[in-house]
Amino acid sequence: MIGITKLTIPVTGMDCASCAMNIERRLKRVKGVESANVNFATNRATVEYDEARVGPGNLKDAIEGLGYGAEMPEGAGSNRKGKDRMFLHVIGMDSMHCAMIVEKALKRTTGVNKVELNFALEKAAIDYDKGKTDFAKIKKAIFDAGYDAELLDAEDEVDKERLTRENEIKELASRLTYSVLLTIPVLILALPEMLKGIVALEYPEFFMKNMAALQFFLATPVLYINREFFTRGFRGLINRLPGMDSLVALGVGTAYVYSVAVGFGFIEGSVYYETAALLLTFIVLGKYLEAIAKGKTSEAIKRLMGLQPKTAMVIRGGKEMEIAIKEVIVGDVIIVKPGDKIPVDGVVIDGASSVDEGMISGESMPVHKTKGDIVIGATINKTGSFRFRATKVGSDTMLAQIIKLVEDAQGSKAPIQRLADLVAGYFVQVVILLALAASAYWWLFAGQSFVFAMTILVSTLIIACPCAMGLATPTAVMLGTGKGAENGILFKDAESLENLHKAGIVIFDKTGTITKGEAVVTDIVPFGMSENELLGIVASVESNSEHHIAQAVVEIAKQRKLKVSEPKAFRAIPGYGITATFGKKRVLIGTLALMKKEKVRMKEDVTVAMYELEEQGKTAVLVADDDKLIGIIAVADTIKENSKEAIAMLRKMGYESAMITGDNERTAMAIAEQAGIDRVLAHVLPEDKVTEVKRLQKEGKKVVFVGDGINDAPALAQADVGVAIGAGTDVAVESGEVVLVKSDLRDLVKAMQLSRYTLGKIKQNLFWAFGYNAIAIPIAMGVLYPAYGFLLSPVIAGAAMAFSSVSVVTNSLTMRGWKPKIRK
16 A cells, blocks of 8 residues: 555553553554554554654654653654665764765765755664665765764664663662662551551650651652652543553552541541552562563564674675675675574575574574575574675565564464453453442442441452453463474464464465475386487477476486477466477377367377376376377376375374365375375366365365465465465565475474464463453452451552463463474
């Protein structure tokens, strides 16, 4: 959509799921916002908006208007889809005059479309055409103007978010320390009143006479230190978007205001300063532990970012030089020595070595690399030395693509989260009404004292915890997607992570998925000519085809050093074969259906020979000269060594398997029997794969489609979950919702196990979150008092609330120990 921009905004100050829902609602009310998704666990808001109607400043104002912070990314909103943009630190540009010089130099550079400069921060945002210029040329233009430049990239943004998280933890630690130091004396002073009737405890006369004043002067700073709860809480109430802060503000505020009224003689009673101070201290303790735990859920992203080396040894102008990784450009020749990390993606041009790709693909064994092989950035060179040419740098590298996919998945919402979002949207309002109703009942109808009713009010407000509901799903999703990335399994969104294991049937594309996709000629059966004559004709006709069978025939012709000529009038007939003119002959190569269509004469013994080959799992290709059959060439595509094992494991897990192929029934059944497939879908043309998926879905089955991406995009999109296998370095462009980096079907088993395990954790978290609130709120309202005389203390309520969300995050963190159950 033209003009639609997607922006991810780090948000500070969110304390609960209700906070996230309130921000999401406010953003959706902004005119020009197409969609908004706020994730409490990642502290991020993802917004899609129309640039013509709204800008980043409006989004920032909407968030800050509710009392939260919005850390807008550099250059936010000024980069439409389709444009390339880079951010630079311009060294020495410290005045308006310097900025004007740099701007003129950049605008004279071919390919630079737009320049935005900030001399106070020494930063530049540049829109440019990647086909006409690059960082090296832009840096040279700046250097020639008398300055220097460093490239800022996504890692700088991640570092910024990491610092924000660290600063949040430091601030909470500071608030907690001061709150504890001030609350302990308040608690000590309150002990005589708290232990009245149990232990006779008295302090010196000065303390006893000035008890209320001393507690007031100690407790008030605790409220001031934690004033954000009150500013955000009351602002939420004013805007009719209350959150957890509103519950804290009302609960603690009630205890504090009542104590002030008693302490200054406006009414008679006892002060509850210790309740207000202890509540805030417990809540801040919970927030501190929660922030630490939430930080651990994003360790997968941190580990991925840490894989990137900082420098590269390149050859420029015939000289070896070490440069920052940010300055490597496509085409650079890079030297890699034993033990080095490979800086970027590329192709080996000389030398050989073994490379450990485990950190990217999950592959345990080093992979041998020689001239012409692809190497992946951030993998580790083991033994030899080699040189390679950079083909992908910056955000185009496989590592950068993986990080982007994992971040997007962690920021998305799983379908199971909808219930939690729905409840969180109205939770605080309902709790406030329940607290008011319960306190009014006990005071006005049950004949209890005002202090009793106030205790009910404060306990009910404080014990309610929307945080646990908001953290239940996203923390598990963050750990699940991170674990997937560690094992070479990339989930593009939380929905695919949740739904993958729910499949009823798994459809495998045959070629390149179950089989290696490397056809080998096994049999040459000529009629009325020699093997080489038949092979020469077929190789010549097939020489321009990219089909894997054609390539196998051409390859064996080259091995036999046969002459391969250019065909004329070449025409491919999808699902049938090809026709072409070779010399004076009109040659047909393809299936039995093509021969029948073209009325080629077929002898019975030829048909029998073809069937025998097909029953061995080979593809029999018929060759005719006009209406005369001149031979059969059989081609076999061998099954991958781990396919049978993986399919057997899926069957053991309860999944039905199906294989879809364009092969005829006999060939398909033979391969299916070798692989252990339950169901065969044969004679399916590429364009009909999606029809087969729809047919199975109409039977009420949840369908997972697994393909290598070639001709599979429509079927991958139609399936309930599409899985692209053997993605190589182009993980971002794959059609599937799940991407398996390697061509090993056992990774699908791992993905299924991880999906099932993650959903189990989510259900545990939601059970605890909903169960906690369902039990705790009625107890706080006093349901146990008539039968057992039990009245919940607000302090206990505060401690329970503080640790309920911590327990959910801690449960999710146990996922860090997950390992796939795969036999080695």
